[in-house]
Amino acid sequence: MKKTTTASVVACLMLVLAGCSEPAPLPRVPDVVGMDGAAAEDSLADYEVEFDAGDDHVFIRSNWNVDSMDPAAGSPLQEGETVVLSVSKPDAEESPEPSETSSTPAPTAAPVQPAGPTTTSSGLDAGWAVTACDQYGQDTYVYGWNGDWLIDGTSQIVDDKWFLKAGADITNAFGAERRATVECTVVGSNGAPLVESFLDY
Incomplete structure (x- = not known):
């Protein structure tokens, strides 16, 4: 009878100790969607960062905006693991369409480059x-x-x-x-x- 009671107490203690040794939760990935690429990379300093710009190449990170990220913001991820940032170049702000009732004509932008080809035959601008x-x-x-x-x-x-x-x-x-x-x-x-x-x- 004593042996059975002792064994039961030991088994209970082992279960309690097992519950106490749970690993610490993984850190959560910060949200960098909407940031420029350089700021996003700084915010993700604990992780490996890859940039996905489709067929384009990311040379200067600050010229790109983060559209989405994988894994998503708030996901648990170990330090050193990879976060893939899908990026795109920000579009130039479009001027609003002039109103039909407006009497003031929309200003015309001055040409930036002289007349001539703007891309090479291989498609380089x-x-x-x-x-x-x-x-x-x-x-x-x-x-x-x-x-x-x-x-x-x-x-x-x-x-x-x-x-x-x-x-x-x-x-x-x-x-x-x-x-x-x-x-x-x-x-x-x-x-x-x-x-x-x-x-x-």
């Missing part, structure tokens, strides 16, 4: 050419790179390639900064732009 050159500059000058493509830059199609020229601030390993002129030639398509030559002086 200026925006993707600039993105490729900027990414090349960041990869080459790891201590500091700031290409001034918009204010201090020019671009044109020469021999069916994009030729870009701009000013850039470059920092070396010792923190010294210099202003340089950069010339960059890009070939390929929007889906796969390729920097053919890159020169600074």
